[in-house]
Amino acid sequence: MTGIRTIGVVGGGQLARMMAPAAAALGLNLKLLAEAPGSSAAQVIADVTVGDYADAGVLGAFASGCDAITFDHEHVPTDLLRDLKASGVLVRPGPDALEHAQDKAVMRARLTALGLPCPRWRVVDSVADLVAFGRETGWPVIAKLSRGGYDGKGVFKIESDADANVPFAALEGPLGPTERESATSASGPRPVILAEEFIDFTRELSVIVARGADGRCLAYPVTETVQADGICRETTTPAPALSAERADALQALGIAAASELGVVGLLAVELMELADGSVVVNELAMRPHNTGHWAIDGARTSQFENHLRAVAGLPLGPTDATAAVAVMSNILGGSRDDLVGGLADVLAADPALRVQLYGKAVKPGRKVGHVTALGDDLATVAGRARAASEALEGRRTNLEEDR
Numbered sequence: 001m002t003g004i005r006t007i008g009v010v011g012g013g014q015l016a017r018m019m020a021p022a023a024a025a026l027g028l029n030l031k032l033l034a035e036a037p038g039s040s041a042a043q044v045i046a047d048v049t050v051g052d053y054a055d056a057g058v059l060g061a062f063a064s065g066c067d068a069i070t071f072d073h074e075h076v077p078t079d080l081l082r083d084l085k086a087s088g089v090l091v092r093p094g095p096d097a098l099e100h101a102q103d104k105a106v107m108r109a110r111l112t113a114l115g116l117p118c119p120r121w122r123v124v125d126s127v128a129d130l131v132a133f134g135r136e137t138g139w140p141v142i143a144k145l146s147r148g149g150y151d152g153k154g155v156f157k158i159e160s161d162a163d164a165n166v167p168f169a170a171l172e173g174p175l176g177p178t179e180r181e182s183a184t185s186a187s188g189p190r191p192v193i194l195a196e197e198f199i200d201f202t203r204e205l206s207v208i209v210a211r212g213a214d215g216r217c218l219a220y221p222v223t224e225t226v227q228a229d230g231i232c233r234e235t236t237t238p239a240p241a242l243s244a245e246r247a248d249a250l251q252a253l254g255i256a257a258a259s260e261l262g263v264v265g266l267l268a269v270e271l272m273e274l275a276d277g278s279v280v281v282n283e284l285a286m287r288p289h290n291t292g293h294w295a296i297d298g299a300r301t302s303q304f305e306n307h308l309r310a311v312a313g314l315p316l317g318p319t320d321a322t323a324a325v326a327v328m329s330n331i332l333g334g335s336r337d338d339l340v341g342g343l344a345d346v347l348a349a350d351p352a353l354r355v356q357l358y359g360k361a362v363k364p365g366r367k368v369g370h371v372t373a374l375g376d377d378l379a380t381v382a383g384r385a386r387a388a389s390e391a392l393e394g395r396r397t398n399l400e401e402d403r
């Protein structure tokens with residue numbers, strides 16, 4: 001028995017939006033704390049509070065109407081969540097776990113202590129420190145703001161001594177234009193600069209684990225993910241050319257991390273694979289993840305449903321794939337403003353295609369939706385997903401001629 005009926009979601013982006021159908025199916029009430037009226041999730045959730053999640057009063061009042069709270073993003077200041085928890089609010093995932101998804105320096109220290117594979121890394125306090133790190137490990141190096149980044153914002157490839165000041169300049173200002181409704185807030189701990197060895201990966205992988213309130217874990221099949229300019233473009237599940245042994249090992253890695261960190265809800269572990277087949281962890285997220293969107297249509301239980309099941313204290317649903325291959329392609333803002341208007345052609349060409357549009361205004365490069373194609377043959381399925389996302393982005397018009 002669980003007494004959780006009403007779940008509050010902090011953040012009004014597409015991840016909160018895609019929780020709504022799962023909540024409806026389970027009879028759970030969703031309340032939303034959104035940054036702005038009309039945001040992606042506010043369009044589909046009836047009970048919306050508009051306010052600043054970094055304001056203790058706003059957050060406390062919101063949480064008091066909920067049996068548990070969870071998140072669309074990781075930017076809620078940890079100290080506010082600790083206060084909420086101390087006042088008896090059920091926060092899932094809890095602040096002690098969530099901090100490892102909020103702060104990349106905290107994450108690196110903990111994963112290293114747990115013996116999980118990481119690139120060489122160091123928190124650097126000055127340009128001179130970063131230069132010293134680059135000389136030790138060899139250029140280029142990756143420098144990241146420890147907190148507040150998303151979609152590659154806050155990640156810098158530093159080629160030599162000459163640009164070692166770049167991440168420190170970024171520390172001074174906000175992260176830049178906020179495209180996502182749930183973009184970073186100015187409050188909370190200041191970020192530091194995390195320097196990482198540059199990993200010449202052959203590909204990026206992701207393993208998503210659902211961990212229930214009772215500690216039971218289920219891992220989704222491993223996904224291969226293609227990022228461009230720090231933004232996820234496409235995913236393929238299961239990751240091609242990954243032996244059953246290696247897939248099992250990566251799922252075990254994800255389950256170990258979720259258990260050690262005490263996550264309740266989803267944990268996404270972003271991985272970089274090297275030429276010899278070994279991996280290092282890139283970063284962690286504790287919420288539904290872009291690399292798990294395929295599971296809405298391609299797994300027996302979607303990641304959104306399993307996240308809510310965990311938050312509500314319900315048993316998890318099976319994570320197996322229902323098709324031999326699932327390819328998800330993100331729709332990034334392009335030359336077409338009217339995405340719904342593009343569906344007639346796209347669905348005429350491919351009626352079995354699965355579509356999620358996020359209700360967001362189209363801006364260049366912004367994530368505004370995704371499509372998922374399912375089937376037996378990787379090349380065919382990938383071709384279908386790409387053709388549809390390119391058409392919806394306005395990059396392709398001849399859908400029919402293609403098939």
Ligand SMILES: Nc1ncnc2c1ncn2[C@@H]1O[C@H](COP(=O)(O)OP(=O)(O)O)[C@@H](O)[C@H]1O
Pocket residue numbers: 119142144149150151152153155196197198199200201204227230270282283
């Ligand atoms: N140490 C690294 N070496 C090489 N590439 C990296 C490294 N760290 C990150 N990247 C690349 O940058 C992308 C974004 O970094 P990440 O830390 O995941 O930032 P974000 O929080 O914006 O997703 C990664 O998906 C990967 O492609």
Ligand SMILES: [Mg+2]
Pocket residue numbers: 270283
């Ligand atoms: Mg990332």
